Amino acid sequence: MAALKYAGLDDTDSEDELPPGWEERSTKDGWVYYANHEEMKTQWEHPKTGKRRRVAGDLPYGWEQETDDKGQIFYVDHINKRTTYFDPRLAFTVEEVEKPNNKQRYDGNTSALEILQGRDLSGKVIVVTGANSGIGYETAKSFALHGAHVILACRNSTRATEAVSSITAEWHKAKVEAMTLDLASLHSVKEFTEAFKAKNLPLQILVCNAAVFAQPWKLTEDGLESTFQVCHLGHFYLVQGLQDVLRRSAPARVVVVSSESHRFTDLVDSTGKVDLALLSPPKKYYWSMLAYNRAKLCNILFSLELNRRLSPHGITCNTLHPGNMMYTSLHRSWWLMTLLFNFARPFTKSMQQGAATTVYCAVADELEGLGGMYFNNCFRCLPSQEAQSETTAASLWQLSERLIQERVGRQSL
Incomplete structure (x- = not known):
């Protein structure tokens, strides 16, 4: 061009x-x-x-x-x-832009541990969802190895316990624990938030990392398509339940893991409102890739509106793309995807590199007090036009609130 x-x-x-x-x-x-x-x-x-x-x-x-x-x-x-x-x-550039030979501080080859080099996170409490494997595990481990108290919020308690053991085996002083959280169950989300509050801990960083990908059509116990609920609505309800803790812990950050896949879809109907039929379709209209794309677009819109609402209270929120076609457990429900990801594996980021942008958004000093942005390879870039729509973000928020009120009651928000 x-x-x-x-x-x-x-x-x-x-x-x-x-x-x-x-x-x-x-x-x-x-x-x-x-x-x-x-x-x-x-x-x-x-x-x-x-x-x-x-x-x-x-x-x-x-x-x-x-x-x-x-x-x-x-x-x-x-x-x-x-x-x-x-x-x-x-805030998002190198110090001396006039010198073209200077390289940016971080890039797609940077690892999460490199981001944290020299950092002491002692006293920080961090929750990472979906942290028993893949990018979530590397994210949680990187925080724990730098002194943070890290909680692995996972659906599978056995695998989460194994992940805790793996981290403490690497550093016996690591302060890390597992708690059960199934984002496909609003009841489980509520139980998690109540159990966390009972610990009387602060919460400086919440990483919404968990996701599902290429799943066959399935309804959750709450009657919603599982990709939409796990990737978006479960995290939406989680943040609502922990909002008072985040406020007391301010300055605090929420980091939402999205994907470049968000660019290949939209969410609104002919009236400009977010359409639930697109987010939670009946089986005959369901396509797993499209469901994932829409859920990832929800992540960015949610982050945008969350930052607008909570930044006056000292809570900022940013979202990010971790990398393309990384070999995580997300794709393992479909043999064709597993074959494709195996083929691409030598050319993609490692899990440590995939966790880098999440860690950057969580701890970078230059992002203190700044939110509502989208990052790729540890620097800010523009998401799709639809993902920048404040109107669509507000509409998604209203729909999400309504879905939760209908299922667990107004008092839960």
């Missing part, structure tokens, strides 16, 4: 032709990045010139630029009621 021209850039740079398969994009806050559709990756540097570029852009939602009595520019965050002399648009 022809490169786009942006204000403030010289014509020579803006007209550099991109290699085949590359596309130039820009973030809302003015930074240009490049997407390689063949290799399914993104980067800040122009693939030919190696230059990083910036364009003029609006401040993030809720921010305003002002000048103090000394003539210095400062920024007001009206949502979180704070001021800073640091331009929030610069």
Whole structure:
């Protein structure tokens, strides 16, 4: 494609032709990045010139630029009621963008343990759902090996206990425990939140990691399609149940693991409202891949609306894509997917690399107080247009509340 021209850039740079398969994009806050559709990756540097570029852009939602009595520019965050002399648009870039040979701090090859190198998470309490295997396990282990008190919230208590033993075998001082949580059961979610509250612990980080993929059509005990409930509604109810603990623990973060698959679907009907028939369809209209895509779109919309509602209370939420076609347990319900993932395995991220962006969103200092964003390979990028819709996010929230009220009662929200 022809490169786009942006204000403030010289014509020579803006007209550099991109290699085949590359596309130039820009973030809302003015930074240009490049997407390689063949290799399914993104980067800040122009693939030919190696230059990083910036364009003029609006401040993030809720921010305003002002000048103090000394003539210095400062920024007001009206949502979180704070001021800073640091331009929030610069939070996700390298320190010296004029030096094209500088590489970004992290990328798709970075591991979760590299993100945490030198960090002491002692005193932090972290809950990770779906943490007995795959990316969730590596996420939980990485936190635990750096001093955090980590709770593995898992459906299978036997596997969760084995995961705890594996982590403590690696470091005997690791403070890690397992608790039962079945996101396919709203009753189980409620039991988990009540059991967690009984521990009288704070909760600084909640990682909504658990998911199912390529599942045959199945209704949960709550009468909803299982992919939708496990990936979205169960986590929605979990956050509602832990919201008061998160508030008391502020500053706190919620991290939601989504996927680039969210780009290949939508959720709304002809009236612009989120359609439950799309999210929880009857068996004859069900396609497992589409169900997964829709659930992953729900993740980003949920994160957007959650951040809007809770950021004034010191709770921020971001979402992320961990990586493409990684060999986790998600695909094992369908032999064809297992074959495909086995073939792709040598070319994809390791589980440690897949956990890196989750860990980055959970602990990065530069993200303190900032949320409502989507990350890939440890840096911010734009999700689909539908995923940026505040109207759709609000509609999904209202539908999610209604579904829970109908099943467990208004007092549970």
